[in-house]
Amino acid sequence: MPAQAPGSAAEPDGLEDRLQRFATIWSRAVFPVTATSLTRPEIERHLLPLARDLSDALHARPFDPAPAHRVGAALVAAHCTDPDALSRTLGVVDSYLVLYCGGDGESAALEELRARCARLQHALAAGFAQALRERTLVEQEAIARSALVARSFAEQALHATEARFRAVFEGATIGIGIADLEGNILEVNGALTRMFGGLEHHVRGRRVSEWVHPEDAPHVWKLYGELVRGERDDFRVEKPFYRGDGTVLWTNLTVSLLRDSDGRPQYQLALMEDTTERRLLNLRLRYEATHDSLTGLPNRTLFFERLDKVLSSGDGTRFGLCYLDLDGFKAINDSLGHAAGDRLLVEVADRLQSVATRPGEMVARLGGDEFVALTTGTDTEQQADELAHRILGALATPIRLDGRELTVRGSVGIVEGPAGERGPAEVLRSADITMYRAKAAGGNRFERADPEADARAITRHGLTTALPAALDRGEFFIEYQPLVHLGDGSVHGAEALVRWCHPQHGVLGPDRFIPLAEHTGLIVPLGRWVLQEAVRQARFWNRSHADGGPLRINVNLSPTQLHHPNLVADTVDVLERSGLDPGALCLEVTESALIGADEDLLKPLRQLAEMGVDIALDDFGTGYSNLANLRRLPVSVLKLDRSFTQSMQRHPIDPVDLKIVEGIVSLAHSLELAVTVEGVETGAQAEQLRELGCDTAQGWYYARPGAPDRIHSLVLADAV
Amino acid sequence: MERPAWAPPGIDISVPSVSRIYDYYLGGSHNFEVDREAARKAMEFVPGLPKVMQANRAFMRRAVRYAVGEGVTQFLDIGSGIPTFGNVHEVAQAADPGARVLYVDHDPVAVAHSGAVLEGNENAGVVAADLRKPQDILDAPEAGRLLDLDRPVALLLVSVLHFVEDADEPRRAVAELRDALAPGSLLIISHAAYEGIPLPQERVGGAVGVYRDIRNPLVMRTREEISGFFDGFEMVEPGLVKMPEWRPENAVDQEDPYAFSGFAGVGRKA
Numbered sequence: 001m002p003a004q005a006p007g008s009a010a011e012p013d014g015l016e017d018r019l020q021r022f023a024t025i026w027s028r029a030v031f032p033v034t035a036t037s038l039t040r041p042e043i044e045r046h047l048l049p050l051a052r053d054l055s056d057a058l059h060a061r062p063f064d065p066a067p068a069h070r071v072g073a074a075l076v077a078a079h080c081t082d083p084d085a086l087s088r089t090l091g092v093v094d095s096y097l098v099l100y101c102g103g104d105g106e107s108a109a110l111e112e113l114r115a116r117c118a119r120l121q122h123a124l125a126a127g128f129a130q131a132l133r134e135r136t137l138v139e140q141e142a143i144a145r146s147a148l149v150a151r152s153f154a155e156q157a158l159h160a161t162e163a164r165f166r167a168v169f170e171g172a173t174i175g176i177g178i179a180d181l182e183g184n185i186l187e188v189n190g191a192l193t194r195m196f197g198g199l200e201h202h203v204r205g206r207r208v209s210e211w212v213h214p215e216d217a218p219h220v221w222k223l224y225g226e227l228v229r230g231e232r233d234d235f236r237v238e239k240p241f242y243r244g245d246g247t248v249l250w251t252n253l254t255v256s257l258l259r260d261s262d263g264r265p266q267y268q269l270a271l272m273e274d275t276t277e278r279r280l281l282n283l284r285l286r287y288e289a290t291h292d293s294l295t296g297l298p299n300r301t302l303f304f305e306r307l308d309k310v311l312s313s314g315d316g317t318r319f320g321l322c323y324l325d326l327d328g329f330k331a332i333n334d335s336l337g338h339a340a341g342d343r344l345l346v347e348v349a350d351r352l353q354s355v356a357t358r359p360g361e362m363v364a365r366l367g368g369d370e371f372v373a374l375t376t377g378t379d380t381e382q383q384a385d386e387l388a389h390r391i392l393g394a395l396a397t398p399i400r401l402d403g404r405e406l407t408v409r410g411s412v413g414i415v416e417g418p419a420g421e422r423g424p425a426e427v428l429r430s431a432d433i434t435m436y437r438a439k440a441a442g443g444n445r446f447e448r449a450d451p452e453a454d455a456r457a458i459t460r461h462g463l464t465t466a467l468p469a470a471l472d473r474g475e476f477f478i479e480y481q482p483l484v485h486l487g488d489g490s491v492h493g494a495e496a497l498v499r500w501c502h503p504q505h506g507v508l509g510p511d512r513f514i515p516l517a518e519h520t521g522l523i524v525p526l527g528r529w530v531l532q533e534a535v536r537q538a539r540f541w542n543r544s545h546a547d548g549g550p551l552r553i554n555v556n557l558s559p560t561q562l563h564h565p566n567l568v569a570d571t572v573d574v575l576e577r578s579g580l581d582p583g584a585l586c587l588e589v590t591e592s593a594l595i596g597a598d599e600d601l602l603k604p605l606r607q608l609a610e611m612g613v614d615i616a617l618d619d620f621g622t623g624y625s626n627l628a629n630l631r632r633l634p635v636s637v638l639k640l641d642r643s644f645t646q647s648m649q650r651h652p653i654d655p656v657d658l659k660i661v662e663g664i665v666s667l668a669h670s671l672e673l674a675v676t677v678e679g680v681e682t683g684a685q686a687e688q689l690r691e692l693g694c695d696t697a698q699g700w701y702y703a704r705p706g707a708p709d710r711i712h713s714l715v716l717a718d719a720v
Numbered sequence: 721m722e723r724p725a726w727a728p729p730g731i732d733i734s735v736p737s738v739s740r741i742y743d744y745y746l747g748g749s750h751n752f753e754v755d756r757e758a759a760r761k762a763m764e765f766v767p768g769l770p771k772v773m774q775a776n777r778a779f780m781r782r783a784v785r786y787a788v789g790e791g792v793t794q795f796l797d798i799g800s801g802i803p804t805f806g807n808v809h810e811v812a813q814a815a816d817p818g819a820r821v822l823y824v825d826h827d828p829v830a831v832a833h834s835g836a837v838l839e840g841n842e843n844a845g846v847v848a849a850d851l852r853k854p855q856d857i858l859d860a861p862e863a864g865r866l867l868d869l870d871r872p873v874a875l876l877l878v879s880v881l882h883f884v885e886d887a888d889e890p891r892r893a894v895a896e897l898r899d900a901l902a903p904g905s906l907l908i909i910s911h912a913a914y915e916g917i918p919l920p921q922e923r924v925g926g927a928v929g930v931y932r933d934i935r936n937p938l939v940m941r942t943r944e945e946i947s948g949f950f951d952g953f954e955m956v957e958p959g960l961v962k963m964p965e966w967r968p969e970n971a972v973d974q975e976d977p978y979a980f981s982g983f984a985g986v987g988r989k990a
Contacts, residue, residue, distance in 0.1 A: 032976065035747040035770060037777035037806040039969045079805050081747040139749035143740065143802070146750075146833035151731040154828060 018100040019055060023048040026092045030075075033084040046078050054093065054124075055101035058116055065116075065123035072127025076135055086128045090121050175251070175272040178258075181228045181265055183208035195251070195274045197243045208268075213240045213248070224255065230265040233257050238275070250276045292365040294342055295349030303364035303372060307424040310376045320384025320416040322373040323431035324352070324391055327409040327443035329369035340401055345369060347401075348408065351394040356387065372431070384416040388446040411438035412446035433457040459505070464516045466502070471526055475501050478533050479705035483554065483676065483698050486690040493552030493586070495698060496534035497705045498526070510556075518560050527561045532574050537708050539580040551711075554586045554616065559593040568604045571613070586614035586637060591622065594633060602634060609634035616676065621664065630671055638668045642679030645699070648688050649681070658692070665693040731828055736934040738883060739801035739830040745773040748804040750833065758934055765926030766919060768978030773879075775979030776910050779963040780878045781811050783908045783986055786956075786967060787874040788815040792906055794866070794873040796897075798824040798851050799880025802833050808876060809844040819843065822866045824857050826850040851880060852888045854896040872904035872989075881949060882912040882939050882982075894949050903989050907953050910984040911946045912938060916962055917981040946983050953987025960985035 027044035036043065050071045057067040075085060094117065102113045169176055175192030179185045188203045196203050212221070217237055226232040234256040241249045251272040258267040290302035298306070310319050326348065333341035345365075352363045352371055360376040373391060375383045391412060398405040413434025415427050422430075430449045436457075438447040470476065480494035500508040517523040538553035561567060575582055587608065594601075594617070605615050616637035617630075621644060640661070647657040668675045677689050680699030689697060703710065736758040740751035744759045747770070751759075763769050784795065793816050797808045800823035812819035823834050823846040834846040845862040857863060867873055875897055884890040898907070914921050924940075931938035947960055958965065963984045964975040 035745070035774050035777075037774065037781045039778070040974075041970075079747060136749040142836065143743075143750040143752070143829070143833060146836060147731060147733050147752075147829045149836070150828035150832040153832065154731050 015055070015101070019048065019051050022055075022092075022096050022100040023051045025096055026051065026089065029088040029092050030080055030085050033082040033088060034078075034080045035082070036079040038078075043078070050074055051101075054097055054120060057120055058097060058101055058113060059103075063116055063119075065119045068120040068123035069127035069130075072124040072129070073131035075128055076131035081132055081135070086125060089128075090125060093117065093121055093124065175270075175274070177203070177270040177272070179208050179268050179270070181268065183228070186267070192270075192272065195243075195249055195272065196241070197245055197247075199244060211241055213242060215240045215248075227255055227257050227268060228265070230257065230259075239272075248276070249274065250279045292349075295346050295365050297349050297353065297371075298362065298364040300364065300366045303362070303366065303374070304424050304428075306362055306364075307374060307427065310374070311419050311422065311424055311427065313419050316378060317376060317419040318378060318380040318417065319419055319427075320375045320380035320387060320414065321427060321431050322375075322384065322388045322391055322446070323413040323415070323428070323435045324371040324373070324410045325435050325439065326369040326395075327411055327439065329408075332406065332408075336401070344399060344401055344406065344408065347399050348395070352391060355390040355394045358383075361387065372428075380416050384414050385446075385448075388412045388414055392444070392446065409444035411435050411443045413438055413449065414446055415449040429458070430454050460516065463502070463505075463508070463513055464520060467513065467517055467520060467522050467526075470500060470502070471522065471529065475503070476526065476529065477501060478530060478537070478708075480534075480537070480708055480711050481698050481705040482703050482711055483552065483696050484702045486686065486694055486697050491551070491711070492696050493554060493584075494538075494711050495554040495588070495705075496530060496537075496556075498530050514558060518558055521560065523558045523560045524564050527558060528570055528574075531555050531571065532578075535574050535578045535580050535585060538584055539578045541708075541711065542580070542584065550581065550584050552584050552586055552614070553580075554588055556588045556618065557593075559590070562589060562593055562601065562605075568607050571608060572611070582608075582612040583614070586616050588616045588618040588639065589635075590618045591620050594629075597633075602632075606634040609636070627667060630667075630673070635673065637674045637676055638664070639676045639678060640664065640694070645677055645679040645681075645685060645689070648685045653688070661689075661694075662692050669693065733829070736936075737827055737829060738931070738934075738936045739825065739827045742773060742879070743802045743804050745770040746777065746804050748802070750802045750804060758930055762927040762930040765923050765930070766917065766978075768918070768976065768981075769927070771976040771978035772917075772981045775963040775975070776879055776982075776984075777806055778979075779910055779966055779984045780808070780876065780908070781806055782967055782969065783876075783906075783984075784808055784811045784874070785815055786986065787906050787908070788812055788819060790906070792872045792874045792904070793819040794868065794871065795819065795821040795876060796824070796857075796863075796867060796873050797821060797876040797878070798857065799877065799883070800825050800830070800834060800846070801827070802830050807837075809838070809841065813841075813843065820866045821845075822847060822863055824849050824851070851877070851884060851890070851893055854893050854900070858897075858900050869900055870902055872902050872906065874906040874908060875901060876908045877949070878908060878910045879912070881909065881946075882941065883936055885937060885939055891948055891951070895951065898952050898989060901989055905989045906956070907950060907987045907989070909946065909949055909986075910963060910982060911949075912940055912982045913942065913946065914940050915943060915981075915983075918977045943983055946985075950985065950987040953989050956986040956988055 023044050026047050027040055030047070031040040031043055034043065038046070053067045053071055057063075057065065072086075075089060080089075097120070098110070098113045098117050102110060169189050172189060173191050175189065175195050177185055177188040177192050185204055185206050185208065193199070193203055208224070216239060220237050220239060223232065223235040223237065227235060234254060236252070236254045239251055239253045241251065243249050252275050253273075254271045256269045256271075257265050258269050260266045290299060290305075291297065292299045307319075307321070310317065329341065329344075332344060348369075348371070349363070349365060352373060356363045356373045356375075358375070362374045364372050364374075366372055373387055375387050377383060392410065395408050395410050398407045400406075413431045413436070415431045415434065417427075433454050434447050434449040437450075437453060438445050441447065477499050479497050479499055481497060482491045483493040483495060484490070485492045498510055498514075500513050502508050514523065517526050534553050534555045538551060541551045557567075564570075571585075571587075575585065587605075589605070609615050614637055615633075615635045616639050617633065617635045618639045619641045620638045622641045644657070644661050647654060648661075665675050674695045675693070676696040676698070677694045678698055680686050680689065680697045680701045682701055685699075686697060686701055733752055734754055736754045740755035741759045741762075743750040744756050759769075766772075787793075787795070793812065795808050795812055800808070808823070809819070809821040812821055821844040823838075823844070825831050825834065825846070826849065828848060831846050831848040838844045838846060843866070845866050847857060847860040847862045849856040849860060851857075858869075877894070881890050881894075884893070894907075898905075914924055917924050928938050928940065943960060950960070958967070960983050962980040963982065964970075964972050964979045966984050966986070
């Protein structure tokens with residue numbers, strides 16, 4: 001520092017104090033025109049060293065204005081960039097620098113200082129201008145560079161975005177196309193090109209309006225019109241297109257309207273998914289699901305759909321249904337083989353189809369050799385019969401198969417009626433039942449449905465299905481019919497007769513449900529239950545009534561029970577559990593069940609007989625009674641069928657009938673078999689049978705079947 | 721510097737930018753002729769605009785120094801614009817060299833410029849995001865790097881909320897940010913208002929029209945409306961006041977009359 005200012009800040013009016021006052025004036029002048037966020041005192045502190053530099057330069061020897069140049073630059077660095085900041089600075093320097101920092105020189109020296117001050121101002125202005133120009137250029141360059149960088153980033157981002165969109169567009173497996181609002185196709189992606197057969201010129205450059213297809217849904221082009229007019233933003237349809245080679249492309253098509261930033265429609269965007277194969281597959285699956293693969297006829301599913309539709313339509317529609325089952329088809333299948341059987345079915349199907357050609361007629365195969373033909377209209381009462389005639393007529397000509405002529409016949413059940421009353425299942429069941437009636441009547445004919453016949457069959461069906469639950473719920477009970485000793489009229493035992501207390505049908509006799517139980521196999525558990533109950537009851541009677549001699553209990557065995565491997569074990573088990581003497585049990589077996597019985601079948605009966613259980617041959621005389629066979633059967637009782645008893649009622653009694661009964665009794669006795677008669681209704685019959693030598697009897701004359709306590713009272717009173 | 725995932729709507733420097741106009745008011749040269757033209761137009765209506773901006777910068781400087789004095793050394797400056805001089809990181813890091821600053825702006829040029837200015841400053845960064853989508857700001861990796869949201873943050877919304885129209889739900893955006901901040905965080909707001917401008921409202925309306933024309937509408941709000949942004953904050957003394965009145969360091973009566981335009985205040989999250 002060439003000119004260390006004399007004095008200190010503390011010294012009033014010393015140089016430092018004067019510099020401080022100069023800086024204060026300077027800062028007050030400049031502060032209003034700066035944009036800095038500094039406070040004025042801060043600016044003042046910033047200006048103080050600059051003031052000192054100016055003061056030093058004022059006095060320096062040799063004189064050098066360069067420091068003032070730097071002061072000008074420092075102003076710019078302190079963000080005093082406003083031109084007014086310069087003019088105000090120059091004003092302050094001009095007015096106060098020499099005044100505050102000039103010292104007390106003589107006028108010549110003062111003149112010199114004033115000249116120097118002027119030159120310092122020139123340099124300060126030049127420094128300010130140069131720094132401001134530099135700064136301006138730097139900042140301009142910086143902002144321009146920032147704009148470039150930002151633009152470059154934006155372009156990169158845009159490029160990346162575009163590349164991404166391009167990749168999405170090209171790589172999408174969905175077909176994408178863009179068209180203008182006139183329908184000119186502008187751009188399509190690879191997937192769309194491939195859908196149309198792989199050649200881009202087949203698609204690009206074409207017009208949307210060329211894509212009309214006869215199978216277009218009626219609203220497609222209306223939606224399209226709304227879209228290009230800007231009334232709709234998108235629509236989605238299933239639409240077919242012709243490919244370049246004339247084949248058809250099916251698509252799920254979504255068309256959207258693309259608008260510009262002001263909302264004006266600009267382009268249309270189509271997204272399409274190729275559904276051709278799926279559609280074909282669906283059609284094929286639908287066909288396969290609804291047609292019989294052997295004959296090509298509609299199958300059960302399609303038939304039910306159609307029937308359901310017909311039956312649910314109102315306005316006086318009627319329907320006629322012919323249910324055809326071939327007669328003896330099983331025999332053909334068995335003798336000629338399934339392949340031949342199949343060809344026969346195909347021929348039958350063809351013939352049926354050729355005769356059911358009227359409007360509203362339809363033929364279907366339900367399965368096996370069962371076919372149905374449906375006719376609908378208003379006059380089906382007559383048409384159904386005609387259709388059945390035509391069906392039977394179609395079968396009249398023998399079918400040629402492997403060089404031989406086969407005569408095929410069928411049974412047809414017809415159901416006819418108004419729509420809206422019954423469901424398809426009910427109608428078909430009625431037709432099925434009716435068909436069986438035609439078959440039972442000899443086949444090669446048709447029958448019309450009859451509500452009563454249906455009802456019988458339906459009841460039978462209902463009972464069969466209700467049987468198992470009925471046993472579980474304890475709906476069965478047993479009635480007992482006394483067996484009376486013809487010699488003295490005493491009660492000798494009772495036959496157990498099972499009843500079903502059906503919740504809807506009331507009490508049902510065994511003829512109503514035993515055949516059904518036989519058919520379903522339920523007879524085995526039912527029979528075991530009857531045996532248990534009857535034996536338990538007999539044991540109860542014998543305990544409470546020991547003095548009158550043992551009461552016997554007769555229980556019926558059905559053919560299925562007879563064949564059941566557990567018959568002996570079950571019977572022994574029941575007897576042992578109850579403690580009833582085997583000799584008090586008599587099992588009744590029908591004569592027909594034992595026809596042609598071999599030793600294997602007889603063995604269990606023989607075992608039971610050896611244990612002391614009586615075996616009675618029930619309904620004797622109804623079948624082909626092989627008298628010679630009686631000797632080898634393990635039976636001890638013959639029960640004469642009620643038909644013999646009935647013949648005793650006539651007046652006069654046919655002597656031949658008498659002779660027959662007499663002969664049977666005599667034969668039985670000679671084989672040491674007791675004879676029981678059933679169906680005794682009058683005292684005269686009883687007397688007659690007693691005279692003929694019968695041992696025991698049962699029938700309404702003595703008592704109807706009843707509750708077990710009635711037997712008890714009968715025993716006490718004796719029967720007659 | 722981070723870029724948005726999708727391209728910004730494009731960089732068009734033939735359209736004026738509020739960041740560069742602001743720079744021009746403050747005597748900077750980080751601007752183009754279109755910006756200067758708009759600024760001059762606005763100044764025809766309100767000649768004192770540079771003084772308003774200067775008062776605003778001075779308020780920001782005092783508020784940042786106040787925050788550091790209160791021990792809050794993390795700054796989230798949304799709408800930071802073009803840092804000409806006296807920026808948050810300069811003020812804050814002068815007061816505490818460890819102070820961290822995250823700048824946010826939606827003007828790509830401003831963001832690029834900030835990126836250049838902040839190069840080499842480990843404790844400061846910039847994110848291209850929009851105040852109207854606070855979650856984008858909070859989710860930005862730079863935010864994760866620079867801000868510890870478990871500790872108090874000073875959130876600066878200085879001269880930015882008046883560029884968010886009510887339809888864009890500025891209060892919801894502020895509330896969303898507030899909910900992300902730790903208790904003790906500070907909200908620093910300055911906002912334009914007709915109140916305090918030493919001119920008739922119609923004159924000021926002319927300047928507002930300039931901003932509308934450059935598609936950056938300036939939304940003037942009342943003091944009461946501006947107070948609403950401080951929901952969930954307790955006002956720090958002296959509350960929401962004219963900019964020079966907020967903890968002044970100069971004699972208030974020496975301030976330029978234009979410095980009293982609009983309101984400023986600081987709130988503390990409870």
